Amino acid sequence: MPTIHDVAKHAGVGSITVSRVINNSGYLSKETRARVEQAIAELGYVPNTLARSLRSKRTNTLALVLTDITNPFFTTLARGVEDAASKAGYTLIFCNSDESAMKESTYVNILLQKQVDGFLLVPAQSKTTTIELIHSRAVPVVVIDRAVPGIAVDVVRCDSEEGAFGLTRLLLELGHRHIACLCGPKGVSTADDRAAGFLRALRSAGIAPGRDCILRGELSQEGGYLMAQQALRMAHKPSALLAANNFITIGAMKAAQEAGERVPEDIALVGFDDLPAAMVTFPFFTVAIQPAYEMGRKATEILLQRLKSHGAERQHEEVIFPTQIIVRRSSGDSVMGLHPIG
C-alpha cells in the first residue's frame, strides 16, 4: 500500500507536492505535476481518507439512521438521501434501528465515533435523547418523517394529521359512521398525529369517538393483521378501517380476507403510504401518500446547508410536506342507507 511518501520519493519531490497534486491546491509547475501523476499511476497510489479526515476533521460521510429499510417508504426516502448526498460528494452510512431506541442510540454512538459529518435521523421514539447526544457533539442533524417535540432541530416531515383527517373525512362522506383506526405504537409521532387527525375528523362530523376506535400495534404486516382481527371481533363491528401505514394496510387486508369480509363491499379499508408503482400489480388501496424521495432529498439539502454554513446558527427549519390522497377501490362507494355529510 504505497503512501504519499512513496510517491514523493518515486517522483523525486517532497511529499507536500504530491498532496498538492491530489488536492489541486497551490502552485505547481506543469512538469512536476506530470511527474507526480505518473508516479501515482505507476505505484497505483490511492490516498488514505482516514489520515486526511484525521487532519481535516471532515469525513465527507453522512449517516442515515432509519427504522426499517425493508419498508419501501424508507427505501425510496433513502434513495432521495443517497442521490443528494452523492451528488454533493458525500457517502452514506445507513443503519436500521428496528424501531428500537436502544439500537438507535448504539448506532448513533458508533457513528459519532466514526466522525460522520452529519446525521439524517428517523427517530424510533418521540424522545429527544438521541438528538441531544448528537447536538452535544456539535454535529448537525436533520430529523425526517417524525416530529420530536421539545427540542429545537431541523425537521422534514409530512402532515400526518391532515392526511388522516382527509382520509377519515372521505370515509365519513361515503357514509361510514363507525370507523376504527389501526394505529402504530404510542410515542411514534406519525402514529399519534394520524390518530389525532382521525379523531378531529370524527368530531368535525359530530361523531363521538368510541372508546376503542383506536387500536395500537406494530407498524408491520403482523401488527395490522392483529389489529384488524381485533377490530373485526368487536361487538359493534366497524364498517371501515383506517390503517396507519402500508404494511398495516396489507396485514388488515389479510385479516379481512381470512374473516370472509370482502373489501370494500363488507368493510372499507384506507391507509397511509403507497407501494411504488413498480411493485403493485393491481392498484387497489385508497391511500394518503407522502413524497418519500422528495423528503429524503430535502432533508439532505438542509443538512448540507448546515454543513456549509458551519457555525452560522440559523433558525431551525421545519418543512412539512402535504400528503396526497389517492382514491381507489378499497374505500368503496357510498354506504347505502346512511346520509353522507357535507
Added chain:
Amino acid sequence: MPTIHDVAKHAGVGSITVSRVINNSGYLSKETRARVEQAIAELGYVPNTLARSLRSKRTNTLALVLTDITNPFFTTLARGVEDAASKAGYTLIFCNSDESAMKESTYVNILLQKQVDGFLLVPAQSKTTTIELIHSRAVPVVVIDRAVPGIAVDVVRCDSEEGAFGLTRLLLELGHRHIACLCGPKGVSTADDRAAGFLRALRSAGIAPGRDCILRGELSQEGGYLMAQQALRMAHKPSALLAANNFITIGAMKAAQEAGERVPEDIALVGFDDLPAAMVTFPFFTVAIQPAYEMGRKATEILLQRLKSHGAERQHEEVIFPTQIIVRRSSGDSVMGLHPIG
C-alpha cells in the same frame, strides 16, 4: 471535543491506560479503571475511530455495493448483510451503482480510500475490472447474486439457469409451445443464465426456439412493459411469458392489461423473485424465488471468515442456492388442445 490525553490528565494516568480501558485490553487495577471510567463520563469523551483505524489499519466497516436498493430483492439481501455485519461489530456503507459499471468503479474507489475492511459486491456487469481493482489492494471481496467468469473470487448466488429451466418446464407442461423470455441486459449473469435455462428447457422438449423468443431490456418495470408490448405485437404471439425479475413481471402485467390480454386466460406470465409478503395484497404470480436474506447473510459470513483468517489464502468458495418455484394463478391451468409433455 476531549481527546484521550484530556481524559488521561483528568484521571491522572497515562494516555495508554485510557486506551486500555476503552479497549478492554491488558491488565488494569480496578481502581485505575474506575477512575478512568469516571473521567470519561465526566468529560463526555468519545473515542475517535478515525485515529484508531489509522493506527490499527482496521475500520470495522464493510461496503455493500449493489445495483438498486429500491428493488425489494436487494433490500432483503441488504438486511441479511447488515444483520450479520452488525452482529460481528461491523458497520455498513452501501452504494447504488444503478447497473452502471462506471458508478460502480467510482464508488469502489471512494470506498477503498475510506479503507473499508471488505466488500460485498453485486457487479453491474459480468466484468472482472472492479474485482481486480479491489484485489489489487489486497482487500477481500465477496460477489453476490451474479457470477463473474474469468476470476477467482468468492461468490454467493442462486441457480438462475435451473430456476428458469423449471419455470419454462412448468409452462411447457401446461401445454405452452410458444413462450417469450423477457430478459435483462446482456452481460448481466443472472439474465444470461435465465435465458440459457429457458433455452435448455425448450430444447429438452424438442422445441426449436424461435429467433426472437428472447427479448432484452432493462431490469425494471419500464423494461418489462416495453418488452411485453413487443412480445404481444409479434406475428406469432406467444401464449406465455417468462420474466427475468420481479419488476419486469409487473411491467409485463401492465402491458398485458393495457393490450386487453387477460392473465392467465389469454396469456400466462411467470417470473423471478417474489415481493415480500408484507407488500403483496393478492398473491398472484407464479415465480421462482431466491433466498435473498440468506444470500446476504451467507456472503457476509464468508467475508468475515476471510477477514479473520487474514492472509491464509484458502480456496475461493462458490455457494449456489437453489431457487424455489411457487405456483400461483398467473401461470394458469393446462392450455386446451395441446398435449402436455411428460
Added chain:
DNA sequence: CTGTTAGCGCCTTCAT
C-alpha cells in the same frame, strides 16, 4: 500493572 516512545498518512504553517 503502568508509562514512554514512536509513528500511522496526511496536511497546515512557515520558510526558502
Added chain:
DNA sequence: ATGAAGGCGCTAACAG
C-alpha cells in the same frame, strides 16, 4: 514554485 517540521488522536512495541 517547492519543501521541512510538526501534529491530528490513537495505539504497538517496548520499557519499567
